Amino acid sequence: MTDSQKPIGVAVLGFGNVGSQVVRIIEQSADDLAARIGAPLVLRGVGVRRVADDRGISIDKLTDNIEELVSRDDVDIVVELMGPVEPARKAILAALEQGKSVVTANKALMAVSTGELAQAAENARVDLYFEASVAGAIPVIRPLTQSLAGDSVVRVAGIVNGTTNYILSEMDSTGADYASALADASALGYAEADPTADVEGYDAAAKAAILASIAFHTRVSSNDVYREGITKVSSVDFESAKALGCTIKLLAICERLTSDEGQQRVSARVYPALVPLDHPLAAVNGAFNAVVVEAEAAGRLMFYGQGAGGAPTASAVMGDLVMAARNRVQGGRGPRESKYAKLPIAPIGFIPTRYYVNMDVADRTGVLSAVAAEFGKRDVSIAEVRQEGMVDEGGQRRGARIVVVTHQATDAALSETVSALADLDVVQSINSVLRMEGTTE
Amino acid sequence: MTDSQKPIGVAVLGFGNVGSQVVRIIEQSADDLAARIGAPLVLRGVGVRRVADDRGISIDKLTDNIEELVSRDDVDIVVELMGPVEPARKAILAALEQGKSVVTANKALMAVSTGELAQAAENARVDLYFEASVAGAIPVIRPLTQSLAGDSVVRVAGIVNGTTNYILSEMDSTGADYASALADASALGYAEADPTADVEGYDAAAKAAILASIAFHTRVSSNDVYREGITKVSSVDFESAKALGCTIKLLAICERLTSDEGQQRVSARVYPALVPLDHPLAAVNGAFNAVVVEAEAAGRLMFYGQGAGGAPTASAVMGDLVMAARNRVQGGRGPRESKYAKLPIAPIGFIPTRYYVNMDVADRTGVLSAVAAEFGKRDVSIAEVRQEGMVDEGGQRRGARIVVVTHQATDAALSETVSALADLDVVQSINSVLRMEGTTE
Ligand SMILES: NC(=O)c1ccc[n+]([C@@H]2O[C@H](COP(=O)([O-])OP(=O)(O)OC[C@H]3O[C@@H](n4cnc5c(N)ncnc54)[C@H](OP(=O)(O)O)[C@@H]3O)[C@@H](O)[C@H]2O)c1
Ligand SMILES: NC(=O)c1ccc[n+]([C@@H]2O[C@H](COP(=O)([O-])OP(=O)(O)OC[C@H]3O[C@@H](n4cnc5c(N)ncnc54)[C@H](OP(=O)(O)O)[C@@H]3O)[C@@H](O)[C@H]2O)c1
Numbered sequence: 001m002t003d004s005q006k007p008i009g010v011a012v013l014g015f016g017n018v019g020s021q022v023v024r025i026i027e028q029s030a031d032d033l034a035a036r037i038g039a040p041l042v043l044r045g046v047g048v049r050r051v052a053d054d055r056g057i058s059i060d061k062l063t064d065n066i067e068e069l070v071s072r073d074d075v076d077i078v079v080e081l082m083g084p085v086e087p088a089r090k091a092i093l094a095a096l097e098q099g100k101s102v103v104t105a106n107k108a109l110m111a112v113s114t115g116e117l118a119q120a121a122e123n124a125r126v127d128l129y130f131e132a133s134v135a136g137a138i139p140v141i142r143p144l145t146q147s148l149a150g151d152s153v154v155r156v157a158g159i160v161n162g163t164t165n166y167i168l169s170e171m172d173s174t175g176a177d178y179a180s181a182l183a184d185a186s187a188l189g190y191a192e193a194d195p196t197a198d199v200e201g202y203d204a205a206a207k208a209a210i211l212a213s214i215a216f217h218t219r220v221s222s223n224d225v226y227r228e229g230i231t232k233v234s235s236v237d238f239e240s241a242k243a244l245g246c247t248i249k250l251l252a253i254c255e256r257l258t259s260d261e262g263q264q265r266v267s268a269r270v271y272p273a274l275v276p277l278d279h280p281l282a283a284v285n286g287a288f289n290a291v292v293v294e295a296e297a298a299g300r301l302m303f304y305g306q307g308a309g310g311a312p313t314a315s316a317v318m319g320d321l322v323m324a325a326r327n328r329v330q331g332g333r334g335p336r337e338s339k340y341a342k343l344p345i346a347p348i349g350f351i352p353t354r355y356y357v358n359m360d361v362a363d364r365t366g367v368l369s370a371v372a373a374e375f376g377k378r379d380v381s382i383a384e385v386r387q388e389g390m391v392d393e394g395g396q397r398r399g400a401r402i403v404v405v406t407h408q409a410t411d412a413a414l415s416e417t418v419s420a421l422a423d424l425d426v427v428q429s430i431n432s433v434l435r436m437e438g439t440t441e
Numbered sequence: 442m443t444d445s446q447k448p449i450g451v452a453v454l455g456f457g458n459v460g461s462q463v464v465r466i467i468e469q470s471a472d473d474l475a476a477r478i479g480a481p482l483v484l485r486g487v488g489v490r491r492v493a494d495d496r497g498i499s500i501d502k503l504t505d506n507i508e509e510l511v512s513r514d515d516v517d518i519v520v521e522l523m524g525p526v527e528p529a530r531k532a533i534l535a536a537l538e539q540g541k542s543v544v545t546a547n548k549a550l551m552a553v554s555t556g557e558l559a560q561a562a563e564n565a566r567v568d569l570y571f572e573a574s575v576a577g578a579i580p581v582i583r584p585l586t587q588s589l590a591g592d593s594v595v596r597v598a599g600i601v602n603g604t605t606n607y608i609l610s611e612m613d614s615t616g617a618d619y620a621s622a623l624a625d626a627s628a629l630g631y632a633e634a635d636p637t638a639d640v641e642g643y644d645a646a647a648k649a650a651i652l653a654s655i656a657f658h659t660r661v662s663s664n665d666v667y668r669e670g671i672t673k674v675s676s677v678d679f680e681s682a683k684a685l686g687c688t689i690k691l692l693a694i695c696e697r698l699t700s701d702e703g704q705q706r707v708s709a710r711v712y713p714a715l716v717p718l719d720h721p722l723a724a725v726n727g728a729f730n731a732v733v734v735e736a737e738a739a740g741r742l743m744f745y746g747q748g749a750g751g752a753p754t755a756s757a758v759m760g761d762l763v764m765a766a767r768n769r770v771q772g773g774r775g776p777r778e779s780k781y782a783k784l785p786i787a788p789i790g791f792i793p794t795r796y797y798v799n800m801d802v803a804d805r806t807g808v809l810s811a812v813a814a815e816f817g818k819r820d821v822s823i824a825e826v827r828q829e830g831m832v833d834e835g836g837q838r839r840g841a842r843i844v845v846v847t848h849q850a851t852d853a854a855l856s857e858t859v860s861a862l863a864d865l866d867v868v869q870s871i872n873s874v875l876r877m878e879g880t881t882e
Contacts, residue, residue, distance in 0.1 A: 021738065025591065025592075025738060029591075029593065032593065033591065035658070035780050036590055036591075036658065036778055036780075038780070131588060137736075137738070137739035137740060137742060138742060139580070139583075139584040139587075139588035139589070139742070142580075142583060142584065142587055142588050143580040143583065143584060143588075146580075146583055146587075146760060146764055147572060147580035147583050147584075147757065147760040148580070148756065148760055149477055149759070149760050149763035149764060149767075150466065150470075150474065150477075150756065150758070150759020150760050150761075150762055150763040151466075151756040151759055151760065152470065152473065217476070217477065280745070283724070295578075295756060296752075296756075297462065297466060297578070297752040297753060297755050297756035297759065298578035298746065298747065298752075298753050298756035298757070299578060299746065299747045299752070299753055300746060300747075301578060301579060301580070301744070301745065301746035301747075302743070302744075302745040302746065303742070303743075303744055303745075304721070304742065304743040304744075304745070305739065305740065305741060305742035305743065306739065306740045306741075306742075311737075311738040311739075311740070312738060312739050312740055314738050315589065315591065315592040315736060315737075315738035315739035316588065316739070317591070318590070318591020318592055318738070319587060319588040319589055319590050319591050319592065320591075321591055322590035322591040323587055323590060323776060326590075326776040326777075326778075327776050329776075330776045330777075331772065334775065334776060335764060335767040335768050335770075335771045335775060336767075336771075337477055337767075339476045339477070339479070
């Protein structure tokens, strides 16, 4: 061990939910951390927006001059916990260019700028770690980049957003509709004042991009991710889900697809999906996260834990920080993957999946055959049809509700079928359409 | 990247379940591996006992001269997949002393010789990786040593032996007794001809020692692990477990305990335990493994997957091999923890736990109070008492069966209570005693 006594200087940018916990651990666990790193870890400063704010706890070293803090000669590692894309990007680039290693929890940034930031880290020969950017406390980045480095990952499917999982779990267990489950989540602090990033799937899409990049050794950005949120999921969907032995989860799915000609493509997508109750993701409730990884040799692995919150996220940040510090003490930086492919992105229409379609139809003979014909025309085979009861209007029987679950077909064939159904005279309304996870029949 | 074209030479020792899969992946994924490592990975030789054996597949490079293979100048990394302790230990030490990095799946060895081997790796400044030694394909070593390096692990509890988990799952779901479940497991290839290492808990104890060492940054060996196997678990226990809303699992538990005076101690233990059905480990069935880690900041994490088998274990070996090779290409070896504590081992009597006691008693008044008095004398409080029916003998009512579940007390107080109960006149037999996991009431 070289220079084992020279301390490692750390700047923490951000003193919010995560930053304050990171600072607490650096201070309270100083001895343990020094033993694990081989040198003391010394906090040089904490960057915030408003130095004068009353934060309820005493903290010196606060500064709003991020640029100056990052540039200090005695700062070796910069921990970025401000979010969102800017000013984080600028601060991280400055840190890397000045030869400092960087740890960040910023998924929004890592999902758009991985290539640029990785290149800057490569040029400066320093570490850039971002374990906390996906699934909070749960180790997923390091298992994917290291433990599975000699295997071939085929698919990653995860529940990576706690807010939407809380809402969907609530709808499932109480029968609540979306609006009241969202209101509950907000009241309990599980949803932010503006929940758009969560409920429209943007947060999950950023994580899907990061997961796809590292799982498939290629560059995938947020914009490459097909995305549907949970705002249209209804209590009727949950009733149908139950009847089908399923629940509904917002999934981030990354897949490596090989065409008949051997061409590799990558798919990254986020949508609410029916999940059979015996699937390991079905039991992941509330604010918990889980990521299922399927690899050729390893088979199916699952990683489960708290996906957000100040302390759990700080745990992942601290793991990265100790590793970056240990690398500095022991000779520079950690081993990393330097060759990234640029595999093409498979459009959603190309993806084989299964659909659940819930529709109201006229109550007359021949309806079912007209409906079935639309599936048949596009080579979509039907796995299950359920008539879920009559639709009444003012005491008048008006029609029937039909739920169809298909076998696997391409998303394009399935969505064309749904469009065609909507145009049929006998179909009064398409109430909802969801994809189904976990079985390939 | 330095020397990116110089190949990394690999010797694989052992061509059995795991070794043959490792060789297959090295050969079939050569291009991918080279891209991820930054240099080609070249197999120099495969060590076996009997070169002449017909192995069903064509493999050149076989040799029974392990010493010579390990010493080859063009071998940079030795992958040891022979087991058991010897000749593996000798081969690994020779490799390390000659400056070769080592990857092994050998839990029996790693649980007794960690200190010696780690020191040899430290002296030679090379890597010694052993992810596959615990829980097969499931990444646990790397998450514990790296992802959680900045957190404080409090407890690890895992199902880490597939054979015993298969037998217990079978007993639970079919009501089979131990002997016939073991026979089934053997017939299906889940249990070896001599199942002692599995059913008596030796294999799980080795893994507990490894987990405790890395989770608590201290040296724990197999001999430090308290161990009970599953041979005495009966179908009656499973009936009682069901009545209590539990199942029974063989658990490997590692705990960090702090005495009132602030003295840190470590406990590592293996025994069959009642696990409440809502505990995440209760649903881990068949040959699957899972490890639950509790850390101060992260909270509870779970890692789940295939804990054994040639291909899954090879996945973990390959991850280590790629990392060791990447380290060689990029500058020597990976970062590691170099300071290990030597925390004292807490004896089993010291451990707070809960007991389930199943006994037959005389069917007369005052029995329950005599039984309860023995618990009370040792300050053990009773959580639940169930009378599970009368015990008949030849049509004659002979006594009653009583099941007691305690609140938490020290293992010493609990086991003394059981001894005292056995001495009571009114107690006809103690049928079984199991500890209970997962609740601390
Ligand atoms: N919270 C979680 O559970 C979680 C989980 C995973 C990842 N993350 C990521 O972690 C990061 C931090 O999240 P958080 O929840 O801790 O955020 P937060 O509570 O809103 O805290 C943000 C902190 O950054 C500071 N900051 C913001 N903009 C700044 C600027 N322009 N200049 C200087 N300081 C600035 C704020 O200063 P003031 O205190 O002066 O306002 C505040 O201390 C985000 O990237 C987030 O996506 C969070
Ligand atoms: N199997 C699993 O699921 C699993 C899971 C985790 C860890 N592990 C560990 O991985 C290691 C290998 O397990 P395995 O199941 O692959 O064992 P295996 O099928 O019994 O194969 C052992 C191999 O090692 C060779 N070998 C044994 N003793 C030798 C000696 N003295 N000199 C030279 N070669 C020798 C054997 O040669 P021959 O072919 O000539 O007999 C055979 O090729 C063990 O340490 C085990 O604990 C196994």
